[in-house]
Amino acid sequence: MNFSRIFHNLNYAVSALLFLMGLYTVTVKPNLIKKLIGLNIMETSVFLLIVSLGMIPDGQAPIVTNGVRPSMMVNPIPQALILTGIVVAVSTTAVALSLCIRIHEKYDTLDAFKIHGRGGL
Amino acid sequence: MRKIMVLAALVVIGIVLLYAVGKMPPMNSRNTPDKTHVVPRYLNEGESEGGAKNIITGVILNYRGYDTMGEVTVIFSALCATIALLDREKRKVSRSGVDASGVRASVIVRTVVRFLVPIVVFFAAYMILHGEATPGGGFQGGAIIGASVIIFTLVFGLPESTRRMPLKARVPFESIAMLGFLAMGFIGIAFGVNFLTYVLPGLHGSLVDTIRSQMLMVIEIGIGIGGGLVFTSIVLAMVREDEYELQPDIPQP
Amino acid sequence: MSVSAHHPVLLVAVPLFFAALCPIWGMWRREACFPWALLGVVTTGFFAWSLIGKVTSTRAVTYNAGGWRPPWGIQIRIDFLSLLLICMITGVGLMVLVYSWRYVGKELPPEKITYYYTLVLLILTAMLGFSITGDLFNFFVFMEIFSITSYALVAIVGGPRAVRAAFKYLLMGATSSITVVLAIALLYSATGSLNMLDISNRLKTTSYLPVAGVALVFFIAAFSVKAALFPVHVWLPDAHSIAPSPISALLSALVIKMGVLGIFRILFTVYGHTFSDLSSTWSHVAGVVSWAAALAIVLGSIMAIMQRDLKVMIAYSSVAQIGYILLGITMLSPLGMVGGLYNMLAHAMGKACLFLVAGSIIYKHGLRRIEDMRGLGRTMPVTAGAFALASLSIVGLPPSAGFVAKWYILWGCFQKGNFAFVVIVLLGSLLSAIYCFRVVYYMFFAGARERGATFDEAPLTMYFPAAVLSAGTLFFGVFAGLVIPFLSNACRAVLMR
Numbered sequence: 058m059n060f061s062r063i064f065h066n067l068n069y070a071v072s073a074l075l076f077l078m079g080l081y082t083v084t085v086k087p088n089l090i091k092k093l094i095g096l097n098i099m100e101t102s103v104f105l106l107i108v109s110l111g112m113i114p115d116g117q118a119p120i121v122t123n124g125v126r127p128s129m130m131v132n133p134i135p136q137a138l139i140l141t142g143i144v145v146a147v148s149t150t151a152v153a154l155s156l157c158i159r160i161h162e163k164y165d166t167l168d169a170f171k172i173h174g175r176g177g178l
Numbered sequence: 179m180r181k182i183m184v185l186a187a188l189v190v191i192g193i194v195l196l197y198a199v200g201k202m203p204p205m206n207s208r209n210t211p212d213k214t215h216v217v218p219r220y221l222n223e224g225e226s227e228g229g230a231k232n233i234i235t236g237v238i239l240n241y242r243g244y245d246t247m248g249e250v251t252v253i254f255s256a257l258c259a260t261i262a263l264l265d266r267e268k269r270k271v272s273r274s275g276v277d278a279s280g281v282r283a284s285v286i287v288r289t290v291v292r293f294l295v296p297i298v299v300f301f302a303a304y305m306i307l308h309g310e311a312t313p314g315g316g317f318q319g320g321a322i323i324g325a326s327v328i329i330f331t332l333v334f335g336l337p338e339s340t341r342r343m344p345l346k347a348r349v350p351f352e353s354i355a356m357l358g359f360l361a362m363g364f365i366g367i368a369f370g371v372n373f374l375t376y377v378l379p380g381l382h383g384s385l386v387d388t389i390r391s392q393m394l395m396v397i398e399i400g401i402g403i404g405g406g407l408v409f410t411s412i413v414l415a416m417v418r419e420d421e422y423e424l425q426p427d428i429p430q431p
Numbered sequence: 432m433s434v435s436a437h438h439p440v441l442l443v444a445v446p447l448f449f450a451a452l453c454p455i456w457g458m459w460r461r462e463a464c465f466p467w468a469l470l471g472v473v474t475t476g477f478f479a480w481s482l483i484g485k486v487t488s489t490r491a492v493t494y495n496a497g498g499w500r501p502p503w504g505i506q507i508r509i510d511f512l513s514l515l516l517i518c519m520i521t522g523v524g525l526m527v528l529v530y531s532w533r534y535v536g537k538e539l540p541p542e543k544i545t546y547y548y549t550l551v552l553l554i555l556t557a558m559l560g561f562s563i564t565g566d567l568f569n570f571f572v573f574m575e576i577f578s579i580t581s582y583a584l585v586a587i588v589g590g591p592r593a594v595r596a597a598f599k600y601l602l603m604g605a606t607s608s609i610t611v612v613l614a615i616a617l618l619y620s621a622t623g624s625l626n627m628l629d630i631s632n633r634l635k636t637t638s639y640l641p642v643a644g645v646a647l648v649f650f651i652a653a654f655s656v657k658a659a660l661f662p663v664h665v666w667l668p669d670a671h672s673i674a675p676s677p678i679s680a681l682l683s684a685l686v687i688k689m690g691v692l693g694i695f696r697i698l699f700t701v702y703g704h705t706f707s708d709l710s711s712t713w714s715h716v717a718g719v720v721s722w723a724a725a726l727a728i729v730l731g732s733i734m735a736i737m738q739r740d741l742k743v744m745i746a747y748s749s750v751a752q753i754g755y756i757l758l759g760i761t762m763l764s765p766l767g768m769v770g771g772l773y774n775m776l777a778h779a780m781g782k783a784c785l786f787l788v789a790g791s792i793i794y795k796h797g798l799r800r801i802e803d804m805r806g807l808g809r810t811m812p813v814t815a816g817a818f819a820l821a822s823l824s825i826v827g828l829p830p831s832a833g834f835v836a837k838w839y840i841l842w843g844c845f846q847k848g849n850f851a852f853v854v855i856v857l858l859g860s861l862l863s864a865i866y867c868f869r870v871v872y873y874m875f876f877a878g879a880r881e882r883g884a885t886f887d888e889a890p891l892t893m894y895f896p897a898a899v900l901s902a903g904t905l906f907f908g909v910f911a912g913l914v915i916p917f918l919s920n921a922c923r924a925v926l927m928r
Binding site for chain 2: 058059060062063065066067068069070073074076077080081084085109110111112113114118119120121122127128130132133134135136137140141144145147148149151152154155156158159
Binding site: 076080083089092096099100103106107110134135138141142145146148149152153156157159160163164172173 | 594
C-alpha cells in the first residue's frame with residue numbers, strides 16, 4: 058500500500074471512501090429513501106473519480122477560445138462520460154422513487170424490515 | 179450480527195479500493211495513459227472535425243454520438259417506466275397551490291415564482307442553443323426546464339401546471355430527442371455514409387460545415403426539449419394531490 | 432454503400448424508432464400498440480437474420496458509428512456470440528410479444544398497455560445494442576436501458592409483492608451498475624481507451640496493471656449480480672415469479688443472459704485468457720466464478736424442488752441453469768465453453784416456454800400451485816405438451832438442445848480432469864428431473880378430478896409461441912450441427928488469445 062501515492066491521489070481516495078459510505082447506507086439503513094440516498098452517494102463518488110482523472114496542472118476548460126491552447130485543456134472524455142452517468146443516475150432515481158410511492162401506497166411504511174419481513178434488504 | 183458482516187465486507191472492499199488508488203496514475207499530471215492516447219486528437223481536431231467549439235459537445239454529439247443516443251433512450255425509458263408504474267397524472271378539480279398541510283403558498287412565493295419561471299426557461303433556451311460554444315448543451319438546458327416546472331408545480335399546484343402543459347401536447351414531444359438522433363442518423367445513411375456521420379459527401383466547401391452545425395443543432399434542441407419534457411412528465415406523474423386534504427384558504431396577513 | 436451494410440446499426444435504430452413512436456400510437460388508439468410493436472420486432476428480426484450469412488463467413492462484422500474509427504469513435508462488432516444472441520433476442524422476443532397480446536389484454540389494467548409495449552420494445556432494443564457493441568461505455572449505457580425497463584416491467588402488475596420485488600431488484604441492479612462504472616473508470620485510467628479490443632491491446636503495455644486487476648474483480652462481481660449467479664441471485668426468484676408471465680419469460684430467457692455476456696466480454700474480449708501478467712488474478716476470478724456456478728447448479732435445483740408455486744420453481748431453475756452456462760464458460764476448456772454457450776440458447780428457448788406455459792395456466796384458470804395442475808394434460812394438451820418437451824431440455828435429455836449443451840459441458844469437465852464438476856453436472860440433471868417431471872406428472876398422470884376431459888386450451892396466440900419455443904429446443908438438439916461448428920471455432924479462437 059503506497060501511502061504517499063494515495064495521499065497524492067486525494068480525490069480518488071475520497072471517492073473510494075464516499076463509495077464505501079454509500080454502500081454502507083444502501084445495505085444497512087432500513088428506510089428506503091435513505092437507501093436511495095446511499096445509492097446516489099455511490100454514484101456521485103464514482104463521478105468524482107472520473108472527473109478527477111482529467112485534471113492537469115493549470116488546466117482550462119476544453120472550449121476553443123482565444124488564448125487557450127489545446128495542450129492546456131483538461132481531458133474532455135471524463136466529462137462526457139459523467140454527463141451520461143448523471144443522466145443514468147437521475148433516471149434510476151426517478152424509477153426508484155416511483156416504486157417508493159407505490160410501496161408506500163401498498164404498505165403504508167417505508168421501512169425495509171416491515172416490508173420484507175425478517176430479512177429486510 | 180448483520181451489521182458486523184457488512185462492515186467486514188466493506189473493510190475488505192475499502193482496502194482493495196485504496197490499494198487500487200495507490201496504484202493509479204498520479205492525479206493532476208500530464209503523462210497518464212488517459213491523456214495521451216485518444217485525447218490529443220479530440221483537443222487538436224475537435225473544432226475542425228467535431229464541429230463545435232465546446233470540445234465536450236463535439237465528443238458527445240459527434241465522436242461518441244451513438245452513446246448519447248443511448249443516453250436519451252435511458253431518459254425516455256425512465257419516463258416510460260415511471261408512467262407504467264404511476265400512470266399519467268389526472269387533472270384534478272381541486273384548489274390550486276395546496277401543499278401537504280393544505281395551506282396555499284404565500285403571496286411572496288407566488289409572485290416571485292411567477293416572475294422567475296419565464297426568465298429561467300429563457301436561460302434554459304440559451305443553454306441549449308449555446309452549448310456548442312460555451313459550457314452547456316441539451317441535457318443541461320433540459321434539466322433547467324424540468325427544475326422550473328417542478329417549482330411551478332410545487333407552488334401553484336397540479337391543475338395550473340397541467341393547464342399550461344397539457345398531456346396531448348407533451349406526449350409527441352417526449353420522443354423528440356430520440357427521433358432527432360434517428361433522423362440525423364438516417365440522413366447519413368441516405369447520403370451513403372455511416373449512421374450519425376455529419377460530414378455528408380457530395381457537398382461543397384463551406385456547405386459541409388454549415389450542414390454539420392445545423393444537424394448538431396437539431397439534435398441539441400431535440401435533446402433539450404425532449405429531456406425537459408421527460409423531467410416535466412415524470413414530476414407531474416409523481417405529484418399525488420388527491421391524497422391531500424384541502425383546507426379553506428387562510429387569509430394571508 | 433447499400434443499405435445492407437448498415438444492418439448492424441439498424442438492429443438498434445429500427446426498434447428504437449418503433450419504441451419512440453409507440454406512445455404516440457397509444458395516445459391515438461390503444462389497440463394500435465400491439466401491431467406496431469409486432470411490426471417493429473419482425474423488421475428487426477429480418478435485420479438480425481440477414482446478418483447470419485455475413486458473420487458466419489467472416490470473423491466479425493464491424494461498423495463504425497459516426498464514421499470514426501475506434502478508439503476515437505464507437506465501433507459495433509458482431510462476432511458469432513453476438514450473432515447467436517441477436518437471433519435469440521429477436522426470436523424469443525417475437526414469441527413473447529405475440530403471446531403478450533391476449534395475456535396483457537386480460538391481466539393488466541388498460542391504461543398500462545401502451546407503456547407495456549413501449550417498454551418491451553425498449554428492452555429488446557437495449558439487449559440488441561448491448562450484444563453488438565464493441566465499446567465499453569456503450570456497453571454500460573445499453574445495460575442501463577434494459578435494467579431500468581426491467582425494473583418497471585417487474586412491477587407493472589402493481590400489487591404489493593410486485594413493487595417490493597422490483598425495489599429489491601432495483602437496489603441490487605443499480606448498485607451493480609454503478610460498480611461497473613467504477614470499474615470502467617479504473618480501467619480507463621490504466622489504459623486510456625474505451626474500446627474493448629483497444630483496451631485489450633493497451634493492457635499488454637500499461638504500467639498500471641494492478642489497477643486493471645482490481646477493475647476485473649469489480650466487473651465480474653457486478654455482472655454476476657446481473658446474471659443472478661449464486662450468491663447474488665437473491666433478487667431473481669421474487670422478481671421473475673411476480674412479473675407478468677411474458678415478462679418473466681423475457682427476463683429469464685434473455686435479460687440474465689446479458690449478465691453472462693458481460694462476464695464473457697470482460698473475461699475474454701477485454702482481458703483475454705493467455706494474457707501474461709494478470710493471469711493469476713484472472714485465473715482466480717474465473718475459478719471463483721466456476722465454483723459459484725457449480726454451487727448455483729446444486730442449490731438452485733434444490734430450492735426449485737422445495738417450491739410449491741410453479742413460477743417460483745421455474746425462477747429457481749433459472750438460477751441453476753445460469754450455473755451451467757457460467758460453469759461451461761469459466762471452465763476454460765473449448766468443449767465446455769461450447770456447451771455453456773449452447774446452453775444459453777437451449778435455456779432461452781426452454782425457460783421462455785416454461786414461463787409462457789405457466790402464464791397460460793394462470794390466464795385460463797388463475798392457478799399457480801403445482802398440485803393444482805392436475806389433469807391439465809388433458810384439457811390443455813398443447814400447452815402441457817410444450818412444458819414436457821421444454822423440460823427435456825432443462826433436464827438435459829436427448830434429443831433436446833439442453834442435452835447437447837450439457838453433454839459438451841460434461842466432456843469439458845472430463846477434459847479438464849475436474850471430476851467434482853462432473854458429479855455436480857450429473858447431480859444437477861437429476862435434481863432438475865425431480866422438479867420438472869413432478870409438474871409433468873401432475874399434468875398428465877394425476878387424476879383429473881372435476882376437470883373432465885374437454886379440450887379447453889389457451890388461445891392460439893398463447894399456445895402457439897410456447898409450442899414453437901419447445902419445438903425449437905427439439906430442433907436445435909437434433910440439428911445442433913447448424914450452430915456447433917461455428918461456436919467451436921469461435922471458442923477455440925477466444926481461448927487462444
